[in-house]
Amino acid sequence: MKKKRVFLKPGKDNKEERINFVKFWVNYIKSHSDKEWSSQQNMLIDSQI
Amino acid sequence: MKYDLKKKEIILNRELNKLDSFVLDFIRILEKHVDYVIISGYVSIVLGRTRITEDVDIFIKEISEEKFLKLYDDIKKRGFWCLNAEKGAEIFDFLKNKMAARFSRKEKPVPNFEVKFPKDPLDKETFGDFITIILPKGKLKISSLERHIAFKRYYLASDKDIEDALHIEELFKDKIDHGKINKLKELIKIKKNEEKKSFFKAR
Numbered sequence: 001m002k003k004k005r006v007f008l009k010p011g012k013d014n015k016e017e018r019i020n021f022v023k024f025w026v027n028y029i030k031s032h033s034d035k036e037w038s039s040q041q042n043m044l045i046d047s048q049i
Numbered sequence: 050m051k052y053d054l055k056k057k058e059i060i061l062n063r064e065l066n067k068l069d070s071f072v073l074d075f076i077r078i079l080e081k082h083v084d085y086v087i088i089s090g091y092v093s094i095v096l097g098r099t100r101i102t103e104d105v106d107i108f109i110k111e112i113s114e115e116k117f118l119k120l121y122d123d124i125k126k127r128g129f130w131c132l133n134a135e136k137g138a139e140i141f142d143f144l145k146n147k148m149a150a151r152f153s154r155k156e157k158p159v160p161n162f163e164v165k166f167p168k169d170p171l172d173k174e175t176f177g178d179f180i181t182i183i184l185p186k187g188k189l190k191i192s193s194l195e196r197h198i199a200f201k202r203y204y205l206a207s208d209k210d211i212e213d214a215l216h217i218e219e220l221f222k223d224k225i226d227h228g229k230i231n232k233l234k235e236l237i238k239i240k241k242n243e244e245k246k247s248f249f250k251a252r
Contacts, residue, residue, distance in 0.1 A: 030220070
C-alpha cells in the first residue's frame, strides 16, 4: 500500500519554520529505516567535516 | 531505532558518518582509562538531528594526575592531540580547575572533544543517569534523555538547544519521563542561581 505523504507546515517566521522542520524530520525518522534517514543526515555531516 | 527503557539502551542501526567515527575512535581510548558520559549536542545529533557540531561535550570522572597522564599518553599515541597545551600536567591543571580541555585528531582541530570534570553534584549525577547507544561499530554512553532535554531547555536554552530538546521529545514522545524533567528543571534553577552568585562574587 502506498504511504500517505506528510507535508511540512510552513512557519510564520524563521523560528516556527525551524521548529516545524524538526517535527517533520522526526516524522521522517520514525517512518523510515535507520539506514535510510542516517544516509540523508550523513550527507549533511560528512560534507562539513 | 529501538529504545529499551528497562535496559536503558537504544539500538541504532544507522550508517555511521565521519563525526560518529571520530567519536567512537576517541571513546575507545578514553573508556580504557576512565568512566565517561557524552552530553549536549552530539546526543541529539547521533539520534538523528540534522545539524553538525564542531565539538563533542563529555564528562569524565575526576581522576588522579597519574591516571590522567596515562590516558593522555594513550591519546597521543593514537593520533590525537590537545588544543589547549602540550604538557599533560598543564592540561590536568585546566581540568582540575573546572575548565575544559579539547582534543582533536592531530593537526585537525575540527571536530574536537570538549572534555570536562563534573563541576557540581548535578553534573556528577550524570554518571548514574545515562543510557547506552548501541551502534553497528560500538557502544556509547550518553546522558539520559530527560537530563539531556532539561539541560537543553532550561540551562543552555538557545534556539539551537531548544530545537535539540524538541527533536528528542518528539522522537521518544511516549517514553519520556516528564516528572523527571520537571525535577531536573528545579535543580537547574538552583545551579544557575549558584553560578550567578559566584560570578558576581568573583568580580
